[in-house]
Amino acid sequence: xxxxxxxxxxxxxxxxxxxxxxxxxxxxxxxxxxxxxxxxxxxxxxxxxxxxxxxxxxxxxxxxxxxxxxxxxxxxxxxxxxxxxxxxxxxxxxxxxxxxxxxxxxxxxxxxxxxxxxxxxxxxxxxxxxxxxxxxxxxxxxxxxxxxxxxxxxxxxxxxxxxxxxxxxxxxxxxxxxxxxxxxxxxxxxxxxxxxxxxxxxxxxxxxxxxxxxxxxxxxxxxxxxxxxxxxxxxxxxxxxxxxxxxxxxxxxxxxxxxxxxxxxxxxxxxxxxxxxxxxxxxxxxxxxxxxxxxxxxxxxxxxxxxxxxxxxxxxxxxxxxxxxxxxxxxxxxxxxxxxxxxxxxxxxxxxxxxxxxxxxxxxxxxxxxxxxxxxxxxxxxxxxxxxxxxxxxxxxxxxxxxxxxxxxxxxxxxxxxxxxxxxxxxxxxxxxxxxxxxxxxxxxxxxxxxxxxxxxxxxxxxxxxxxxxxxxxxxxxxxxxxxxxxxxxxxxxxxxxxxxxxxxxxxxxxxxxxxxxxxxxxxxxxxxxxxxxxxxxxxxxxxxxxxxxxxxxxxxxxxxxxxxxxxxxxxxxxxxxxxxxxxxxxxxxxxxxxxxxxxxxxxxxxxxxxxxxxxxxxxxxxxxxxxxxxxxxxxxxxxxxxxxxxxxxxxxxxxxxxxxxxxxxxxxxxxxxxxxxxxxxxxxxxxxxxxxxxxxxxxxxxxxxxxxxxxxxxxxxxxxxxxxxxxxxxxxxxxxxxxxxxxxxxxxxxxxxxxxxxxxxxxxxxxxxxxxxxxxxxxxxxxxxxxxxxxxxxxxxxx
Numbered sequence: 186x187x188x189x190x191x192x193x194x195x196x197x198x199x200x201x202x203x204x205x206x207x208x209x210x211x212x213x214x215x216x217x218x219x220x221x222x223x224x225x226x227x228x229x230x231x232x233x234x235x236x237x238x239x240x241x242x243x244x245x246x247x248x249x250x251x252x253x254x255x256x257x258x259x260x261x262x263x264x265x266x267x268x269x270x271x272x273x274x275x276x277x278x279x280x281x282x283x284x285x286x287x288x289x290x291x292x293x294x295x296x297x298x299x300x301x302x303x304x305x306x307x308x309x310x311x312x313x314x315x316x317x318x319x320x321x322x323x324x325x326x327x328x329x330x331x332x333x334x335x336x337x338x339x340x341x342x343x344x345x346x347x348x349x350x351x352x353x354x355x356x357x358x359x360x361x362x363x364x365x366x367x368x369x370x371x372x373x374x375x376x377x378x379x380x381x382x383x384x385x386x387x388x389x390x391x392x393x394x395x396x397x398x399x400x401x402x403x404x405x406x407x408x409x410x411x412x413x414x415x416x417x418x419x420x421x422x423x424x425x426x427x428x429x430x431x432x433x434x435x436x437x438x439x440x441x442x443x444x445x446x447x448x449x450x451x452x453x454x455x456x457x458x459x460x461x462x463x464x465x466x467x468x469x470x471x472x473x474x475x476x477x478x479x480x481x482x483x484x485x486x487x488x489x490x491x492x493x494x495x496x497x498x499x500x501x502x503x504x505x506x507x508x509x510x511x512x513x514x515x516x517x518x519x520x521x522x523x524x525x526x527x528x529x530x531x532x533x534x535x536x537x538x539x540x541x542x543x544x545x546x547x548x549x550x551x552x553x554x555x556x557x558x559x560x561x562x563x564x565x566x567x568x569x570x571x572x573x574x575x576x577x578x579x580x581x582x583x584x585x586x587x588x589x590x591x592x593x594x595x596x597x598x599x600x601x602x603x604x605x606x607x608x609x610x611x612x613x614x615x616x617x618x619x620x621x622x623x624x625x626x627x628x629x630x631x632x633x634x635x636x637x638x639x640x641x642x643x644x645x646x647x648x649x650x651x652x653x654x655x656x657x658x659x660x661x662x663x664x665x666x667x668x669x670x671x672x673x674x675x676x677x678x679x680x681x682x683x684x685x686x687x688x689x690x691x692x693x694x695x696x697x698x699x700x701x702x703x704x705x706x707x708x709x710x711x712x713x714x715x716x717x718x719x720x721x722x723x724x725x726x727x728x729x730x731x732x733x734x735x736x737x738x739x740x741x742x743x744x745x746x747x748x749x750x751x752x753x754x755x756x757x758x759x760x761x762x763x764x765x766x767x768x769x770x771x772x773x774x775x776x777x778x779x780x781x782x783x784x785x786x787x788x789x790x791x792x793x794x795x796x797x798x799x800x801x802x803x804x805x806x807x808x809x810x811x812x813x814x815x816x817x818x819x820x821x822x823x824x825x826x827x828x829x830x831x832x833x834x835x836x837x838x839x840x841x842x843x844x845x846x847x848x849x850x851x852x853x854x855x856x857x858x859x860x861x862x863x864x865x866x867x868x869x870x871x872x873x874x875x876x877x878x879x880x881x882x883x884x885x886x887x888x889x890x891x892x893x894x895x896x897x898x899x900x901x902x903x904x905x906x907x908x909x910x911x912x913x914x915x916x917x918x919x920x921x922x923x924x925x926x927x928x929x930x931x932x933x934x935x936x937x938x939x940x941x942x943x944x945x946x947x948x949x950x951x952x953x954x955x956x957x958x959x960x961x962x963x964x965x966x967x968x969x970x971x972x973x974x975x976x977x978x979x980x981x982x983x984x985x
Contacts, residue, residue, distance in 0.1 A: 196233035197221075204620065206629040211357040211617040213278055213632065224281045224678045231389050232276075237625060244275045244622070247381040255789050256377050259430045273378065274655045274671035275385050278619050278632065282396065282649075282679040288351065288359050288636070289647035291541030296347050296638050296645045298531050298539075299366060299518050303343040306517060307334050317530050322523065328367070328516035330479060332486045336503050338512050340412050345510040345640040346405070346474070348372075351541070352633045353617035362544050362614065362633065364524075367516035368476045372637050373434035374672065375652040376402075376441065382674040394679045396649035397686035404646050405639035406442045406688075409472055412508045418471035419461065419703070421445035423452075425477040425493050427781040435476050436784035441688065444474070446785040449482070451705045454497025457504030462706040464841060464929065464983040472508045479513040487513075544614055621655050621671070631656040633664060634675055650675040704841040708786055710984040711779040712842045716849025718776035719795075723826045724857040725769045727881050728754055730819035732761055735873075737812035745871035753864055764815040765805045773799040786842050794829040801825060844925045845983070851925075852976050855918035858882060858905055859969035866898050867962045875901050882913045899957035906960055906968075907952055915968065919949040922975065929983070941978045948972060 201221070206212040214225050221229055235243070248270075256271040305312045306329065312318040323329050348369035350362040379398055383390045409420050422444050424435040439446035451461050452470065460467035475482065481491040483498035501507040517523075524543040531539050618629035632655055637648040653673040656664045664670040732750045739747065751761045759766045777799050780787050802822060809815050830850075837843045858881075864870065865878035875896045879888050882905045892900040908914045923945045938946065948971040955964075 197229050200229065200233040200627055204627050204629060206618045209355050210615055210629075211353045211355055212629055213280070213353075213617060213619040214629070217357075222279075222281075224279045227389060227393060228277075228279060228386070231386070232622075232627070240622070240625075243385045247273060247275055247385040250381045250384045251377065253789065253793070254377060254380070255433065255784075255792055256374070256381075257433055259428070259432070271374075271377070272671040273381055274621050274653075274673035275382070276620050276622055276627075277382050277674040277676045278634065278653045279676050279678055282677050285649065285677045288541065291359070291539070292349055292351075292361075292636060292638055292647055293645045294531075294535070294540050295349065295361065295364070295527075296344065296640075298527065298534065299347070299364060300342060300344045301534055302523075302527075302530065303366075303512070303515060303518060307336065307343070307512075307514060312530060315533075317533060318523075318526055322520065322526075323517070326517050326520050328479065328514065328519070330487060330514040330517075332499050333502070333512070333514040336499075337505075338502070338508065339505040340508045342640060343512040344515060345408075346372075347511075347638045349636050349638070350633055351636055352614060355615050357617070359541050360544050360614065361524075361541050363521075364518055365635070366511060366518040367478060368511070369635075369637065370431040370434060370476070371635050371652040372402075372648065373438040373441070374431075375635075375637070375648065375650065375674070377437065378652065378672060378674040379650065382676075391685075393676065394681060394683045396677045396679060396683055398648060398650055399686040399688045401637070401639065401646055401648045402442065403688055404641045404643075406444075408639065408641040409442075409444070409474065409510070411642065412472045414471060415469065418469040419445055420472040420474075421447045421461065421470050422474045423447055423449065423476055423482075425481070427778075427784070429477075431476070432781075433784065439785040445470075445703070445705065447705060448707065449477075449493050449495040451707050452495040452498075454495060454501050457497075457501055458506045459495075459498070459501045461703070463703045464706055464709050464845075465703065468703050471506070472510070474510045475513075479516050482513055616656075619653070619655065619673075621673075623657075631664060649677040704845075706984050708783050708842060709845045710980075711782045712786070712846040713849040713979075713984060715776050715779040715783075716846040716851075717853040718772050718779060719826065719829065720850045720853035721857065722769060722772035722776065723823065724853075724881075725754075725757060725759055725766075725772065726819050726822050726826070727883070728757075728759070729761075729765070729769070730816050730823070731877050731880050733764070733812055733815040733819065737816065746873045746877065749864070749871050749874065750877070753861075764809040764811050765802065765807075765818065767806070770799075770802055770806060773802050783842070788832065788836055790836060791829065791832045794825070794832050798822070798825045798829060841929060844928060848922055848925050848979065851918040851921040852972060852979075854913070855915045855972045856969060856976075858913065858915050858918075859965055859972065862902065862906060862960075863962050863965045863969070866901055866960075866965075868898075878905065882911075884911060884913055887911065902960045902965075903957040906965070907955060907957060909953075915972075916949070916952045919945060919952065919972075923949055926979075939982070941975065941982055944971065944975045944978055948975065 201214075204214070206215060214221060214229075216222055232240070251271045251273055258269055258271060260269045302312065306323060313320045313323060344366060346369060348365035348371060350365070351359050352362050354360050376398060386393075413420060422435055422439050424432060424446060426432065426448050429435075436446055438444075445461065447461055447470075453460050453462060453467065455467075459470045459473070461470050477493060480488045481493045483496060484491045484494045485496040486499040487494070498507075499513065502509060502513065527543060528539050531537065616631040616633060619632040620627050621630040622628075623630075632653055635652040635654070637651060638645050639648075640646075653675050654664045655671045655673050657670055728750070732747070732754065735744065735747055735750065754761045754766075757768070759768045777795055780792060780795050784792065805818050805822075809818050833843075833846065837846070861878055861881045865874040865881075867874075875898065878901050879885055879896065884904055888896065888900065888904055891904065894900070904911055905913060906915045909916045909920055911917055923942070926939075926941055926945060948968060951971075952968065
């Protein structure tokens with residue numbers, strides 16, 4: 186009879202058969218006696234019921250959601266930066282609500298303590314005067330900004346949004362490993378992790394009593410709106426721009442909360458008031474959620490080398506005309522050395538100890554005292570290990586490295602980390618583990634959680650969940666995404682049912698149709714040039730297709746028409762010797778750059794269509810042969826361009842941003858068509874040129890139906906310049922420009938036409954009354970000059 190000693194009793198037991206946390210390490214899934222924690226039981230039972238194919242499909246749904254939503258992170262390396270897929274760990278971290286409430290109370294206490302420390306550092310300085318903080322710790326910290334000393338925040342508080350890195354010690358208690366007070370990132374990614382996880386477990390999440398995240402964001406949104414004071418002023422999120430690591434999150438949160446997403450170049454300070462440049466003139470901004478480091482915010486008073494800042498930002502704070510979240514200079518609280526003094530400060534200021542202790546930290550004085558520190562630490566720390574830093578990657582401004590363990594034989598300098606001009610030591614932390622599904626097996630991996638807290642009129646609110654960093658291997662240094670780490674959702678599970686929540690307006694409230702918000706000039710400019718670059722790229726692709734079709738027909742380049750096409754392409758810096766020239770790829774990249782700067786205003790489908798277009802073009806580079814293959818490849822790109830244009834035309838809401846994109850396309854199409862007509866309808870053009878013009882205008886079939894006679898200069902000019910019904914004709918583009926410009930705010934000024942409207946009307950009237958035979962090459966060039974003048978006037982009026 187066969188032995189049954191090693192046959193698992195049930196599927197859950199089989200699933201966990203190889204799950205072995207390291208000895209002496211706390212684990213999220215298993216209790217000290219090896220049994221599954223009750224909060225994990227439903228998820229483990231569900232996982233155990235899945236066969237490998239079902240599990241793969243579940244995980245694929247989560248990954249597909251993140252891909253479709255455009256979630257990514259930017260990884261920097263020696264060769265620059267590149268976008269990477271979001272490294273999603275599909276198994277959430279499960280924590281019971283009772284334990285989370287205890288953790289939250291400790292973090293609220295810490296948030297209040299950090300607020301009081303911040304107020305003292307930029308106010309009376311009692312902590313230093315009373316010996317609770319070393320003066321050097323503050324004075325030598327480059328994040329303590331002297332120009333901010335004495336400025337009291339208009340809101341009455343320095344800190345409004347915080348994040349804390351927390352982990353478990355081996356006995357299962359929580360430790361705070363770091364405070365994020367500068368410009369905490371991750372809350373938007375926590376939302377997207379939640380959305381992806383609900384795709385993975387759509388059958389479990391609705392019944393698992395998981396606390397929702399929407400209430401946290403609603404409370405913070407309402408608090409920010411309540412800080413405006415003047416109802417006409419704006420709330421905005423300030424981003425360093427699309428090349429920062431967390432730009433996706435900035436755009437996502439701006440859309441989710443309904444706030445403007447601005448860069449410093451959008452802003453201007455006049456007479457102490459902060460305004461944003463919009464297409465309708467300057468508009469006041471009174472609340473700014475800052476997502477860039479403090480010292481870059483104002484080149485006038487902080488870092489004069491900053492290319493990101495807005496001159497006068499500090500003056501606006503000093504005049505109490507602006508609420509900054511968090512206040513400039515709050516990065517000083519992130520100093521690791523400060524953690525060594527927080528327990529004592531907490532006891533002095535509150536009369537009680539820290540509810541959630543720090544990781545053990547030593548402040549070892551200034552670097553000038555290095556020899557003394559070495560000598561004493563060598564004697565004091567025999568058998569102890571100090572870590573240089575935390576094993577966690579944080580905001581782009583701070584990259585924390587690996588966990589340092591070892592023996593006292595290692596030079597003591599290796600255990601110390603320079604913190605500004607100071608030396609700091611931190612005790613090595615053995616992180617708790619949590620389940621991760623790797624190569625089909627459930628295995629324990631080290632974990633840290635970033636928890637968020639927001640200030641509201643009722644006090645601090647802690648997000649019921651967060652953003653967990655999971656190690657790819659058992660090595661804590663592998664938590665960083667660049668080292669293979671991943672991120673997971675955090676489920677805070679209540680005992681009873683949880684009411685579904687959403688940030689959408691409640692159905693029992695009054696019906697309100699919100700008008701589209703203001704459009705910053707920079708956003709309008711990027712949408713305008715997105716339209717131009719895409720249209721310009723389409724024109725070059727059509728030019729190249731026409732060239733390669735004729736190259737395939739004749740097999741050589743001595744043909745006059747081919748020479749004419751070559752010269753035409755070279756006039757746009759396009760090398761006809763390249764089947765897919767790099768200049769065309771540059772146009773796709775330029776369009777993608779413009780779209781990337783307005784991710785908060787650009788549809789996800791449109792973004793994917795554009796990235797797919799650029800990716801396809803890049804894939805063809807140096808892989809296409811001249812002639813027929815190149816022509817077919819150009820047709821493929823034209824189809825993708827048509828798909829992008831269809832998304833823009835059919836899916837984008839007709840707000841001001843769409844109008845600028847549309848006007849950019851219309852101006853570029855008119856300009857490109859006039860360029861083609863001046864060359865290919867010229868009397869000196871070689872035979873076949875008129876057919877090339879009709880082909881470039883995508884009007885071959887229309888020409889055949891409209892004109893029974895042979896192609897002539899008059900038929901081509903009539904169809905491509907003067908026909909208001911042809912979407913490729915110049916007159917059609919002027920109709921579009923006239924309609925869209927009239928829809929913009931303040932199109933008429935003082936009862937008269939604006940300068941732009943007058944220029945459009947002049948050009949439109951001239952073409953409307955013109956006969957084909959009047960459209961000589963010289964006249965076409967005059968019309969092209971008028972079209973370009975319209976672009977200059979539009980830029981001066983709305984985009985400068």
